[in-house]
Amino acid sequence: MKKIRYLIKKEFLQLIRDKKLLLPIFLAPILQLILLGYAVTFDVKNISFSVYDMDNSYSSRELISDFTSSGYFVMKSKMDNYDELEQNIQKNKVSMGLVIPVNFEKNIKTGKTIPLQLIVDGSDANTSTIGLAYAKGVISKFNQNLLKEKKLPLKVSKINAEFRSWYNPELKSKYFMIPGVLCLLLMLVTMILTSMVIVKEKEIGTMEQLIVTPIKPVQLIAGKLIPFIIIGFIDINLVLFVSYFWFGIPIKGSIILLFVLSGTFILTTLGLGLFISTISKTQQQAMMTAAFFFMLPFMYLSGFIFPIENMPKILQYITHLIPLKYFLIIIRGIFLKGNGFNLLWDEFIILLLFGIGIFTISVLRFRKRLE
Amino acid sequence: MEKVIEIRNLSKNFKDINAVNELDMEVFKDEMFCLVGPDGAGKTTLVRVLCGILKPDSGCFSIFGLDGRKDRNKIKRRIGYLSQKFSLYGDLTIDENISFFAKVHNVKEFKDEKDVLLEKMGIEKFGNRLAERLSGGMKKKLALACTLIHSPDILFLDEPTTGVDPVSRREFWEILADLKREGITILITTPYMDEAERCDRVAFMYNGSILSCDYPHIIKEKFDKRIMEVVCSPIREVYKYMETIEKIESIHIFGDRLHLVFDEVKISVQEIKEELIKRDFNIYNIRLISPSLENIFIMKMEKRTGE
Numbered sequence: 001m002k003k004i005r006y007l008i009k010k011e012f013l014q015l016i017r018d019k020k021l022l023l024p025i026f027l028a029p030i031l032q033l034i035l036l037g038y039a040v041t042f043d044v045k046n047i048s049f050s051v052y053d054m055d056n057s058y059s060s061r062e063l064i065s066d067f068t069s070s071g072y073f074v075m076k077s078k079m080d081n082y083d084e085l086e087q088n089i090q091k092n093k094v095s096m097g098l099v100i101p102v103n104f105e106k107n108i109k110t111g112k113t114i115p116l117q118l119i120v121d122g123s124d125a126n127t128s129t130i131g132l133a134y135a136k137g138v139i140s141k142f143n144q145n146l147l148k149e150k151k152l153p154l155k156v157s158k159i160n161a162e163f164r165s166w167y168n169p170e171l172k173s174k175y176f177m178i179p180g181v182l183c184l185l186l187m188l189v190t191m192i193l194t195s196m197v198i199v200k201e202k203e204i205g206t207m208e209q210l211i212v213t214p215i216k217p218v219q220l221i222a223g224k225l226i227p228f229i230i231i232g233f234i235d236i237n238l239v240l241f242v243s244y245f246w247f248g249i250p251i252k253g254s255i256i257l258l259f260v261l262s263g264t265f266i267l268t269t270l271g272l273g274l275f276i277s278t279i280s281k282t283q284q285q286a287m288m289t290a291a292f293f294f295m296l297p298f299m300y301l302s303g304f305i306f307p308i309e310n311m312p313k314i315l316q317y318i319t320h321l322i323p324l325k326y327f328l329i330i331i332r333g334i335f336l337k338g339n340g341f342n343l344l345w346d347e348f349i350i351l352l353l354f355g356i357g358i359f360t361i362s363v364l365r366f367r368k369r370l371e
Numbered sequence: 372m373e374k375v376i377e378i379r380n381l382s383k384n385f386k387d388i389n390a391v392n393e394l395d396m397e398v399f400k401d402e403m404f405c406l407v408g409p410d411g412a413g414k415t416t417l418v419r420v421l422c423g424i425l426k427p428d429s430g431c432f433s434i435f436g437l438d439g440r441k442d443r444n445k446i447k448r449r450i451g452y453l454s455q456k457f458s459l460y461g462d463l464t465i466d467e468n469i470s471f472f473a474k475v476h477n478v479k480e481f482k483d484e485k486d487v488l489l490e491k492m493g494i495e496k497f498g499n500r501l502a503e504r505l506s507g508g509m510k511k512k513l514a515l516a517c518t519l520i521h522s523p524d525i526l527f528l529d530e531p532t533t534g535v536d537p538v539s540r541r542e543f544w545e546i547l548a549d550l551k552r553e554g555i556t557i558l559i560t561t562p563y564m565d566e567a568e569r570c571d572r573v574a575f576m577y578n579g580s581i582l583s584c585d586y587p588h589i590i591k592e593k594f595d596k597r598i599m600e601v602v603c604s605p606i607r608e609v610y611k612y613m614e615t616i617e618k619i620e621s622i623h624i625f626g627d628r629l630h631l632v633f634d635e636v637k638i639s640v641q642e643i644k645e646e647l648i649k650r651d652f653n654i655y656n657i658r659l660i661s662p663s664l665e666n667i668f669i670m671k672m673e674k675r676t677g678e
Contacts, residue, residue, distance in 0.1 A: 002474075003474070006471060017462045205456045208424055208452075208458060209517075210475070211422075212452040213472070215475050
């Protein structure tokens with residue numbers, strides 16, 4: 001036990017002096033939070049649009065003002081012909097164009113169906129899809145108002161789908177992203193840094209020196225991993241602190257549960273870090289392997305950025321093998337929905353099995369390498 | 372004499388390279404034993420096997436009568452190992468490095484010992500300096516201090532003076548001589564023949580085998596060839612010409628002089644002198660010299676390669 005303590009003490013001494021490592025450990029959490037909290041935003045607001053109003057009537061102006069007053073759209077210009085509208089979109093001046101046909105008002109009064117044209121700039125898929133959805137909302141509201149005003153009886157029964165987003169009512173991406181930052185950081189610290197620090201020992205040759213001492217491999221592993229477990233938890237606190245006090249994101253569920261379940265995830269990442277250290281000869285190699293073969297696929301396939309439901313079937317099956325997927329469900333559940341342990345059982349068990357499996361294999365492999 | 376290391380039929384292969392090839396060797400108590408050989412001879416591999424870093428493929432060895440495989444952990448407590456490259460924590464200070472190695476070796480009271488060692492190494496003034504800021508020679512001395520903190524009975528030193536300046540090298544050897552006097556058995560590897568001459572017994576290692584192993588003076592006595600040193604110019608021309616004389620067994624160039632190895636039964640000193648004089652070479656000096664370890668080793672290597 002004492003030897004493990006000396007190893008940990010030595011590890012922290014080295015960490016404090018290693019500026020290259022210290023920076024990612026404590027600055028990265030803050031940087032990541034700010035980047036993902038502010039810059040990486042999928043929220044769509046202030047979609048600029050141009051109007052080509054052929055009718056120029058009270059009703060058409062009403063529709064346009066419905067658009068602008070919704071808060072999602074900003075009218076940039078009124079056009080007198082179709083070509084100008086098209087050019088505006090092409091030159092990226094606006095991202096949407098609305099065309100109101102002649103006899104708009106007249107047809108409303110006679111109760112005919114009126115075709116409206118909405119042109120969106122598909123080159124920005126995110127903005128255009130969300131913009132379209134918002135536009136549909138504005139138009140259906142306009143429809144409803146018409147029906148109310150005219151007190152027209154509804155001849156055809158309509159199914160009126162209304163979407164409501166729970167847990168993150170305004171669909172703010174930062175609510176969605178910040179729990180993800182926590183996962184990223186845990187991977188960075190407990191997987192990438194761990195593997196690098198172990199390989200560093202190999203690289204400078206001290207591993208050989210340690211093998212000749214009476215330290216047992218298990219003690220060596222514990223001495224290497226425990227500092228990073230501690231740092232991992234410090235980082236979790238840092239993220240929780242910043243997300244609460246800076247971004248004002250409340251943690252709806254239990255923080256203790258969050259810590260305990262993070263522990264299961266750390267088991268996996270430490271195991272992977274240890275594994276990477278056994279297949280790498282240099283720190284650089286360890287970092288590259290960890291980043292490109294583990295961290296990036298994890299991010300892409302876990303639902304961290306891209307929704308799993310939108311992936312092709314084969315990829316969807318592969319996502320079952322990504323431990324991060326389960327941890328994301330857990331952490332978003334606790335963070336945003338306030339889920340308790342009773343709802344996170346399945347994910348916990350799977351994550352635990354992953355953790356135990358990966359960790360055991362890695363420790364065995366590491367020990368074999370030493371002997 | 373008491374044997375502290377006994378190696379029998381030891382082999383270690385890396386893929387298709389026999390780094391150590393069915394090797395037998397013994398090291399006696401309190402001696403300074405030198406493994407000398409060119410790069411790639413297998414010296415480092417042998418030392419690493421003895422220290423328990425590598426597993427041998429076949430054969431066996433014992434240290435203090437303890438089995439090299441089964442009693443690895445018992446052996447570890449009694450040996451010190453200094454690897455070829457500087458392998459200490461550059462980002463820890465000298466004091467921290469020594470303290471760390473003392474603690475992992477379960478040495479409780481090491482403060483006094485540490486001071487003694489630092490003074491012996493002549494680095495007592497730099498206790499608070501980071502190890503990476505030391506000069507090459509001082510790094511080696513620090514590494515040596517770290518391997519001595521748990522008072523080992525045997526010291527394995529793998530090319531400790533490679534890349535060290537001549538002054539530090541001499542100091543290092545003086546420290547080793549002191550350690551030997553204190554009763555530590557030392558096994559050292561080196562590619563330098565002059566260092567080998569300073570040891571008690573020398574083993575020539577080549578291609579994973581030991582070509583000969585004995586006290587330097589006995590190796591020299593056993594050598595039945597004569598060596599003639601010729602200072603001459605143009606040295607390349609002389610070399611080429613002497614090569615054509617089959618009775619001369621081996622010719623080596625050392626800067627401005629040639630060493631001719633020959634058997635007196637086959638060709639006499641006088642005959643060689645005549646050969647040299649009858650050509651138009653500038654001969655400045657001709658004399659017979661006593662063979663150095665280097666001459667003998669090169670001869671043996673050539674013989675082995677020729678076979």
